[in-house]
Amino acid sequence: MKVMRGDQVIALLPIDPARVTVEQNDNMSLSYRYQKPKGEAKVLAAKDIFHIRGFTLDGICGRSMVKQAAEAIGLALQAERAAARLFKNGMIVGGVLKHKGKLSPEAYDRLKASMDEREGSEQANKWMILEEAMEADTGGHSAKDSQHLETRSHQVEEIARVFGVPRPLLMVDETSWGSGIDVLGQLFVRYGLNPWFTAWEQAINRDLLSRREEDQFYAKFNAGGLLRGSMKDMADFFAKGLGAGGHHPFLHPDEARDWLELGHRDDLPVAVSKAKEANNDDPQRTQD
Template identity: 60%
Template sequence: MSFMNFFRRREPEAANLPSVQAMAGEAGMFAGMTDPNLLEFIRGGGSALTEAGLSISPKVAMRNTTVLRCVSLIAFSIGMLPLHLQRKADKGKADDHPLFRVLHRRPNGWQTAFEFRSLMQQRALVDGNAYALIVRSGRRIIQLVPLASKDVKVVQRPDWALEYHLKRNGAETVILPQSEVFHLRYGMSDDGITGLSLVKQAAEAIALAIQTEKAAARLFRNGMIVGGYLKHKERLSKEAYDRLKESMAENEGAENAHRWKILEEGMEAEDPGHSGRDSQAIENRKFQIEDIARPFGVPRPLLGVDDTSWGSGIDVLGQFFVRYALNPWFEAWQQAIERSLLTEAEADLFEAKFNAGALLRGSMKDQAEFFAKGLGSGGHQPWLHPDEPRDWMDLPRRDDLPTAPGQQTQGDGNEPS
């Protein structure tokens, strides 16, 4: 079907209607070349037009500061936390396994672990899916190469196995088997194969926020912002008007702020203040921030919005963020690694784990009390080794520490009895 035939009026034939909907969806069916929604559809890269009158593509959505903050906060958290391959038997680091280095330190030749995981997490949030090519040397995984989500199409074969159609250089398509692609997807899905894009699901809220932002920008560009009023009971003489205008011009600028002004011929000054409409506009913009952040699970104070939860409650909010916003992604990463990067035999012995302890810890006072009780302070049964808190605090291990309170430091065996 040619490009022009797509816009030509016709009877809805049963054979042609599904192909039209598959290409554009119900919101992408236009009356013709003059349809005003067509330009927005093309600008949005094929994204459906929202009720607010905008097509929200991932690139457009990321220009909104709330979306940018939510995505960067989650992506950077995933990127900065240590990700280790560990043994299931003793929970020790499996640093002798080739995959340990790829996950923890060097995923490929040009990215750090932080950059790789942040990019993959960003794409999983915005597009719903993130892909990486698995590069092997023999059976060893030596690199993970990120692939642009827009260039990958997932297809399920008749035998239920997946294959990934990768478009290279804008034309050539390479079919990759499931064993060669690391696929991280958002947990919610329509088909169980690809994840839902949070940006697309929140498109209406994002579009409304962008339009509200544009309205505020147009007000500053085209509107008249009055600093105050000068009232006169009668008609002001030309001489007084000229003197007053010259006086006001001399007092313009930040360096002349809050200086007193001499009024002419009995004039009165009034401050216009803020109108109810101004307050409502500010309130609407705050509501849009909260409405966009809701699908991402990011609390208001972490978005820089004024909130009474600041102070002692911020530790609890941080824990809330980890438990309800990050924990599902921890599990998505860990299980995707087990599915795509470990063999069945390896999965019985090893597991990937994020160390979120640094984000879940309370204040230094709370940590000190926790460590003291764990080491046996106050008559508690000790259940921590002294080296464990030192590891958590990034301190080196010491050989002169007892293993429990009351236990004497072990010497070299030459002490007098």
């Protein structure tokens, strides 16, 4: 909800979306009915609300991302609860000692004392003397346990798919961090973040700027900062943009410096002019 001073927005007050009902009036305008935690409901006009819409089916209200992933999140919660019950109530053993007959009490006491002495990380991987022809069988993950872990890992991807987050950013196992990670990062920005950048920009320009401010300001996310390549790629791009190698220049030095978050320099236009003059004086360069 907007706090106004004249025609200028000076603050935003958050309100619970679950307490808001959006209604379309006969003149196609929107009204927001807000049910206060205590007291009667309050009807607000669209000009009093800063509303950011995501994916929508009716053009009025956006669908909650959490509700879209409700089933995947619910299954992930059940898998977490199942894992908690497994570790709380299940028995986890490191191995089994087998004996064909009955172990004598003396042998049992010696074996138990020997096992107790080998507890702790300092005693790891040391050999053990078994009593009366016993056999050792090391434990391991069963196929059922592996399937349970695979289910939990799969649910992470199912939830992230709704938000457009690629697998390498999920910190799950078997994740490739090769040379293609730059391409995946660009994919995340273009298809996961850019739609939200656009929604925020349009909502800010529509709801927060007065007619007077529309001629002075506009909202823009700097997605280019997230899509920066390696320093070598950036150097090649800026060199061509500034006219190196006979390319037609399409950048101003200050534009390149802005992208690198460097300050303005008054001597750069002079240097560029001298470089252009040198190119014009070179007949081979002029012919090219």
